[in-house]
Amino acid sequence: MILQDLILNFRKQVQDLSAPFLWDEDEALIYAIDAQDVFVRRMGGISDNGNTGAGTALTDLSLVTAQPTSAFSPFVLKIRSGKLLTAKRDVEIIDESQVKELAHRHDYGMQTASYLDDSSTGTVRYGIIGLEDNRLRWYKVPSEADTCRLHVYRLPYPRITEQEDDLEIPEYHHYHLIKWMKHLAYSKEDAETYDKDLADKNEAVFEKYCDTAKSEFERQRYKPRVVAFNAQW
Numbered sequence: 001m002i003l004q005d006l007i008l009n010f011r012k013q014v015q016d017l018s019a020p021f022l023w024d025e026d027e028a029l030i031y032a033i034d035a036q037d038v039f040v041r042r043m044g045g046i047s048d049n050g051n052t053g054a055g056t057a058l059t060d061l062s063l064v065t066a067q068p069t070s071a072f073s074p075f076v077l078k079i080r081s082g083k084l085l086t087a088k089r090d091v092e093i094i095d096e097s098q099v100k101e102l103a104h105r106h107d108y109g110m111q112t113a114s115y116l117d118d119s120s121t122g123t124v125r126y127g128i129i130g131l132e133d134n135r136l137r138w139y140k141v142p143s144e145a146d147t148c149r150l151h152v153y154r155l156p157y158p159r160i161t162e163q164e165d166d167l168e169i170p171e172y173h174h175y176h177l178i179k180w181m182k183h184l185a186y187s188k189e190d191a192e193t194y195d196k197d198l199a200d201k202n203e204a205v206f207e208k209y210c211d212t213a214k215s216e217f218e219r220q221r222y223k224p225r226v227v228a229f230n231a232q233w
Helices: 003-012 024-041 096-102 171-186 195-219
Strands: 047-048 060-063 069-073 076-084 089-095 126-132 135-139 146-154
Touching: 003 024, 024 076, 024 171, 024 195, 060 069, 076 126, 076 135, 096 126, 171 195
Parallel strands: 089 126
Antiparallel strands: 047 146, 060 146, 069 135, 076 089, 076 146, 126 135
């Protein structure tokens, strides 16, 4: 379903089919974009390792010699792992709290104080998140240029700009986005449109659908853990 069809169905449900519209074209477009974004956030993001329709725009980070950090897109919600394409080596993604733990690994000699030392250059094996917004800090600081291809969970990309654009999430979710659009529409502070009860009702129905969809999605995404018991019969 293209965005135009979603907006048309939205207008049918809120009985806003004739100009002048209660919600203009720009507002309807914003509602639809936000509905898809909120749904994707609830799902934990769209999995992308550079092989999706978005290509490598959000997954490939350039490592520049002697530069300690690389910026990543604000549309990336979570970074799961990385791999250097030239060196053909995995990069472990960690946060600051894990640095102390890694300091005890004798194979790399990581020191808790040295990960912020810009003079500590060498082979990159770790990318540290959370030190700066939308930036990965490399440890060690790259001594050679390379490209790190990330496995990320992201928002829809490329971003929607026109009603003729396609939605990225599967089509069987599209109809349910209208509930969030109606929540936003009825939350508009205007005497002709504001209706708190309808806004709250549509928000609740949308969130309930997201919860159900997330449960189904997680069953597909994650392998169940098997616990083995050493039982004697």
